[in-house]
Amino acid sequence: MATELSKIRNFSIIAHIDHGKSTLADRLIQRTGGLSEREMSAQVLDNMDIEKERGITIKAQTVRLEWKGHVLNLMDTPGHVDFAYEVSRSLAACEGALLVVDAAQGVEAQTLANVYQSIEHDHEIVPVINKIDLPAAEPEKVRKEIEDVIGLDASGAVLASAKSGIGIEEILDAIVERIPAPRGDATAPLKAMLVDSWYDPYLGVVILVRVIDGTLKKGQQVTFMQAGTQHLVDRVGCFRPKIEQLADLGPGEIGFITAQIKDVAQARVGDTLTDAKRPAAEALPGFKEVQPVVFCGLFPVDANDFEKLRESISKLRLNDASFSFEMETSAALGFGFRCGFLGLLHLEIIQERLTREYDLDLITTAPSVVYEIELTHDGGMIELHNPADMPDPNKIAMISEPWIEATIYVPDEYLGSILKLCQDRRGIQKNLTYVGGRAQVTYELPLNEVVFDFYDRLKSISRGYASFDYHQIGYREGDLVKMSILVNNEPVDALSMIVHRGTAETRGRGMCERLKDLIPRHMFKIPIQAAIGGKVIARETIAALRKDVTAKCYGGDATRKRKLLEKQKEGKKRMREYGSVSIPQEAFIAALRMGDDA
Numbered sequence: 001m002a003t004e005l006s007k008i009r010n011f012s013i014i015a016h017i018d019h020g021k022s023t024l025a026d027r028l029i030q031r032t033g034g035l036s037e038r039e040m041s042a043q044v045l046d047n048m049d050i051e052k053e054r055g056i057t058i059k060a061q062t063v064r065l066e067w068k069g070h071v072l073n074l075m076d077t078p079g080h081v082d083f084a085y086e087v088s089r090s091l092a093a094c095e096g097a098l099l100v101v102d103a104a105q106g107v108e109a110q111t112l113a114n115v116y117q118s119i120e121h122d123h124e125i126v127p128v129i130n131k132i133d134l135p136a137a138e139p140e141k142v143r144k145e146i147e148d149v150i151g152l153d154a155s156g157a158v159l160a161s162a163k164s165g166i167g168i169e170e171i172l173d174a175i176v177e178r179i180p181a182p183r184g185d186a187t188a189p190l191k192a193m194l195v196d197s198w199y200d201p202y203l204g205v206v207i208l209v210r211v212i213d214g215t216l217k218k219g220q221q222v223t224f225m226q227a228g229t230q231h232l233v234d235r236v237g238c239f240r241p242k243i244e245q246l247a248d249l250g251p252g253e254i255g256f257i258t259a260q261i262k263d264v265a266q267a268r269v270g271d272t273l274t275d276a277k278r279p280a281a282e283a284l285p286g287f288k289e290v291q292p293v294v295f296c297g298l299f300p301v302d303a304n305d306f307e308k309l310r311e312s313i314s315k316l317r318l319n320d321a322s323f324s325f326e327m328e329t330s331a332a333l334g335f336g337f338r339c340g341f342l343g344l345l346h347l348e349i350i351q352e353r354l355t356r357e358y359d360l361d362l363i364t365t366a367p368s369v370v371y372e373i374e375l376t377h378d379g380g381m382i383e384l385h386n387p388a389d390m391p392d393p394n395k396i397a398m399i400s401e402p403w404i405e406a407t408i409y410v411p412d413e414y415l416g417s418i419l420k421l422c423q424d425r426r427g428i429q430k431n432l433t434y435v436g437g438r439a440q441v442t443y444e445l446p447l448n449e450v451v452f453d454f455y456d457r458l459k460s461i462s463r464g465y466a467s468f469d470y471h472q473i474g475y476r477e478g479d480l481v482k483m484s485i486l487v488n489n490e491p492v493d494a495l496s497m498i499v500h501r502g503t504a505e506t507r508g509r510g511m512c513e514r515l516k517d518l519i520p521r522h523m524f525k526i527p528i529q530a531a532i533g534g535k536v537i538a539r540e541t542i543a544a545l546r547k548d549v550t551a552k553c554y555g556g557d558a559t560r561k562r563k564l565l566e567k568q569k570e571g572k573k574r575m576r577e578y579g580s581v582s583i584p585q586e587a588f589i590a591a592l593r594m595g596d597d598a
């Protein structure tokens with residue numbers, strides 16, 4: 001039996017990374033009796049290793065709680081800018097949110113971005129000031145900050161410590177009293193929003209839904225309105241957080257279904273499910289196709305690992321339809337894949353999982369954004385995903401690059417260096433305001449200048465205090481050129497990149513200097529050059545080694561000589577041969593990181 005509408009509360013938790021979202025979620029589950037003390041020992045909502053290590057939530061999960069005769073559905077949302085669309089769908093499935101703010105840290109940029117989204121969805125927001133047990137906690141200051149910065153009434157903010165279990169019942173009561181019940185029509189044709197999907201080795205693709213109207217039942221034939229496909233629902237249920245099967249889900253309810261779907265790409269976030277026999281007239285608004293924005297090539301260090309890489313990437317893709325891949329060949333790196341990601345963090349997560357879970361040694365080429373190129377001969381437009389495919393400059397009428405608007409929130413003392421960083425990355429300052437000793441600055445920046453190491457630099461300049469959030473604002477024309485790197489006079493395509501003409505020389509010089517330190521000496525002199533077209537803009541030289549390694553085996557002890565050569569071969573495993581030059585794997589990534597000067 002579906003739950004009565006008036007007894008349902010659907011909410012999410014908005015929090016900046018580390019402000020205690022997962023800890024609080026665990027407490028709520030524990031207090032409402034979902035799990036025993038022992039089962040609580042591991043954090044429940046963040047269940048992937050990498051999520052745990054990095055302390056961030058990547059995939060949304062949801063839990064059904066029972067509190068004083070009400071059913072509370074807690075929707076967990078991903079905590080990073082790369083996953084903004086998934087966040088927006090999770091929020092659309094709720095009527096309210098808990099805004100968790102660390103009593104010692106206060107409001108941060110990411111919190112702001114999510115709160116505004118939540119307000120746009122007309123959510124009732126219940127502020128929770130967490131970590132009041134900390135000696136550095138300043139709940140009154142934070143309460144005022146919530147009012148001044150966000151403009152929310154925080155007089156009713158709940159003071160809590162998720163860690164010590166303070167304020168948990170007050171939070172549950174506040175959810176029931178302040179967050180409105182969902183609305184919906186049980187007699188209307190079925191309309192349910194697909195909030196999330198993931199691959200489970202036992203159940204196949206699991207789909208998280210929020211029913212808007214009508215009833216979703218086991219055994220029902222449903223149509224996915226955006227995908228245009230039909231599936232038979234074979235399981236309906238919810239998580240408490242353990243799986244519980246149900247007969248149906250009524251209006252306002254959140255739960256999961258399975259429908260013998262093999263591939264998550266068929267279950268796209270934001271799609272509308274309806275009854276195949278009695279379909280709704282139109283789909284729910286807000287569906288968006290998520291597009292990868294950052295591309296790079298992934299190549300196995302050992303060419304024999306290519307098949308293993310293909311299998312591993314395919315397996316990862318089973319669970320994450322938001323990244324794309326296609327085969328790519330490179331003159332120097334051999335066979336690999338060109339992959340697309342939602343952002344740099346997404347790229348790093350996938351790369352880390354391939355390395356760690358699938359035990360692959362990989363070379364990652366320079367990340368690149370998607371450029372739009374207008375061609376001269378027929379005025380046609382192409383999308384450039386790989387610098388190696390850049391057309392001849394005289395065939396190009398215009399190149400455009402994606403821009404973003406970034407909001408950075410930073411304590412006063414680091415503002416100067418942050419402004420310089422943005423300026424160096426071709427940023428255009430839009431706004432600067434001060435709130436309680438902290439600056440909020442808005443910049444327009446080319447995405448290309450952000451994808452490498454902007455976030456790392458921002459964090460290191462501000463000792464971790466700055467926070468950063470961005471969204472794309474469209475394409476703009478740019479004076480962009482392809483910079484090639486030549487090692488021993490041969491172009492290394494994995495290192496070529498699209499740069500702005502104005503910064504090309506500095507970039508080129510930095511790159512050559514770093515490569516000089518990263519590439520080991522050889523028997524001969526190695527020139528390293530950065531070039532645009534045929535013109536060399538920077539050059540360094542690696543001096544030759546004086547002696548042959550085997551030279552000391554003078555006298556010709558054949559076994560010793562072979563052993564030495566063998567040893568050398570060992571050392572080469574993690575290297576790539578470029579013509580006659582070996583480049584260590586680490587050099588590829590390290591060379592891309594811009595130095596402190598940039």
Ligand SMILES: Nc1nc2c(ncn2[C@@H]2O[C@H](COP(=O)(O)OP(=O)(O)OP(=O)(O)O)[C@@H](O)[C@H]2O)c(=O)[nH]1
Nearest residue numbers: 018019020021022023055056057079131161162163
């Ligand atoms: N002292 C204190 N520490 C807390 C409290 N709540 C959470 N923490 C700690 O703060 C850190 C971050 O907590 P999490 O719950 O993992 O943070 P999160 O907001 O879920 O982070 P994401 O999953 O990345 O969004 C952990 O080390 C917690 O133990 C609290 O009330 N008091």
